[in-house]
Amino acid sequence: MRPDADLIIAGAGCAGLSALWFASQRAPSSTEILVIDRRREPSDDRTWGFWGPPDAPFMNLADGTWKSVQVRFPDWQTTQVIGDCGPGVDGRVYARVRQRDFDAAVQAVIADRPNIRFIETEILDVIDEPDGGCVVTSAGEFRSPLVFQSVQLSPQDRSAPVRHPLRQHFGGWEVCTELPIFDPDIATLMDFDTAQNSGDQFDTAFFYVLPESRNRALIEYTVFSLDPQAPEFYDAHLQSRLAALGGGEIRIERREYGVIPMEDRVLHQRSGAHIWNLGTVGGRTKPTTGYTFQRIHTQTQHLVNTWLEHGYPLELPPAPRRYGFADRTLLNILHRHPELGRPIFEKLFRTSSIDTVLTFLEESSSLRRDARLFARLPWWPFLRAAAHEWVAKLATKIQVVRNR
Ligand SMILES: Cc1cc2nc3c(=O)[nH]c(=O)nc-3n(C[C@H](O)[C@H](O)[C@H](O)COP(=O)(O)OP(=O)(O)OC[C@H]3O[C@@H](n4cnc5c(N)ncnc54)[C@H](O)[C@@H]3O)c2cc1C
Numbered sequence: 001m002r003p004d005a006d007l008i009i010a011g012a013g014c015a016g017l018s019a020l021w022f023a024s025q026r027a028p029s030s031t032e033i034l035v036i037d038r039r040r041e042p043s044d045d046r047t048w049g050f051w052g053p054p055d056a057p058f059m060n061l062a063d064g065t066w067k068s069v070q071v072r073f074p075d076w077q078t079t080q081v082i083g084d085c086g087p088g089v090d091g092r093v094y095a096r097v098r099q100r101d102f103d104a105a106v107q108a109v110i111a112d113r114p115n116i117r118f119i120e121t122e123i124l125d126v127i128d129e130p131d132g133g134c135v136v137t138s139a140g141e142f143r144s145p146l147v148f149q150s151v152q153l154s155p156q157d158r159s160a161p162v163r164h165p166l167r168q169h170f171g172g173w174e175v176c177t178e179l180p181i182f183d184p185d186i187a188t189l190m191d192f193d194t195a196q197n198s199g200d201q202f203d204t205a206f207f208y209v210l211p212e213s214r215n216r217a218l219i220e221y222t223v224f225s226l227d228p229q230a231p232e233f234y235d236a237h238l239q240s241r242l243a244a245l246g247g248g249e250i251r252i253e254r255r256e257y258g259v260i261p262m263e264d265r266v267l268h269q270r271s272g273a274h275i276w277n278l279g280t281v282g283g284r285t286k287p288t289t290g291y292t293f294q295r296i297h298t299q300t301q302h303l304v305n306t307w308l309e310h311g312y313p314l315e316l317p318p319a320p321r322r323y324g325f326a327d328r329t330l331l332n333i334l335h336r337h338p339e340l341g342r343p344i345f346e347k348l349f350r351t352s353s354i355d356t357v358l359t360f361l362e363e364s365s366s367l368r369r370d371a372r373l374f375a376r377l378p379w380w381p382f383l384r385a386a387a388h389e390w391v392a393k394l395a396t397k398i399q400v401v402r403n404r
Helices: 014-026 099-110 231-245 293-310 321-336 338-351 354-361 367-375 379-403
Strands: 007-010 033-037 047-052 064-066 068-073 076-081 093-098 116-120 123-129 132-137 140-144 147-149 166-177 186-191 204-213 216-225 250-262 275-277
Touching (some): 007 132, 007 140, 014 147, 014 293, 033 140, 047 204, 047 293, 068 338, 076 338, 076 354, 123 275, 132 147, 166 231, 166 321, 204 231, 204 338, 216 231, 216 338, 321 338, 321 367, 321 379, 354 367
Parallel strands (some): 007 033, 007 147, 033 116, 068 186
Antiparallel strands (some): 064 093, 068 076, 123 132, 132 140, 204 216
16 A cells, blocks of 8 residues: 655644654655644644754754752852853753744744645544554545654553653743832743642742743743643742742733653553654653753754665664663652752752753763762762662562563
């Protein structure tokens, strides 16, 4: 049977559209691409904060960039200019891209490409078959030798055990205040000057502020815990924070609520021979921070480039294993001892520069620098959590051998 396209992109969110954009830049105009999503209209339900050099993918779409970033704690704070962290990372900025701008920019690029088709329908399943991938939808089945999908966890990942099922959940307002309370030159990545509990339950909680002017900002209240809350929960915290800052009357122009998985489960980049998992379902969310945007483009660019060079995509090489272990260890602490979250973040930023932390989070630091960063943290909780993680990993391996 003739395939419906050379490439099917199932899911046209951040990852699907990123793949489509890179493919539209590099693939010959004869390459047939079919995009499937339940919605085609640009969406405005999220904004993406990320950092990178001025020529990072989609940095041109940023509607705000900041060179100075801040972290705050009840008794201490630091504001630093980022982008001066040694060779190779000069010029880094913190930036924000709105989903509606990203969606519109990609849609505009593909608008006059007859080789790219978009079908608006519900995707029911994505199946690997002997000769290609099949996307089952309410509008029928579509087949292609290659499918990039970002709509569902792969079958093997769905059943994988999750030991730390944390969530980063948040609510944010784009707000105009009567009185000038923001500094438009400084992005606040984490402001921990807030209670670290919901009732008698400890959580790790902070505010995040991206200001546009002295009276206008996106301000979010973020919690790392097991259970997301109703919008009123975040609204109440935002309301009282703006009141405490002395903002006077406020006008809420846009609201944003979200949940991002922070899990120890390792998600696979592919399901079978023909299906590649992109974005969140492809494991591109950094488990301990929720940052995904920039990591998505690294993956999609790599898959598209290798597909066009070799005729099939090559897996994005994994980061050194120490980063996965560090993520699991920190998740263990945040899950089992949430009361230690804020003190650990404070110690981290008191003993390492924000640039050093960002480079570590990019998983591109040297072993020596990483060792120095960890050596300055409180060793007992990390040692205890690392031992738990190591034993859990060993137990899983023994179980796998027994099951064979
Ligand atoms: C509110 C919010 C804010 C975030 N902010 C940041 C940030 O500041 N920085 C950062 O790095 N990360 C952020 N993230 C995390 C991450 O970057 C985003 O979740 C990102 O959109 C993930 O991209 P994706 O393509 O994997 O998933 P999505 O963008 O969610 O795309 C999935 C697509 O699949 C479609 N789809 C799903 N199921 C079906 C179906 N059954 N049938 C048809 N279509 C379907 C959806 O319509 C959607 O278009 C945020 C997440 C949220 C939720």
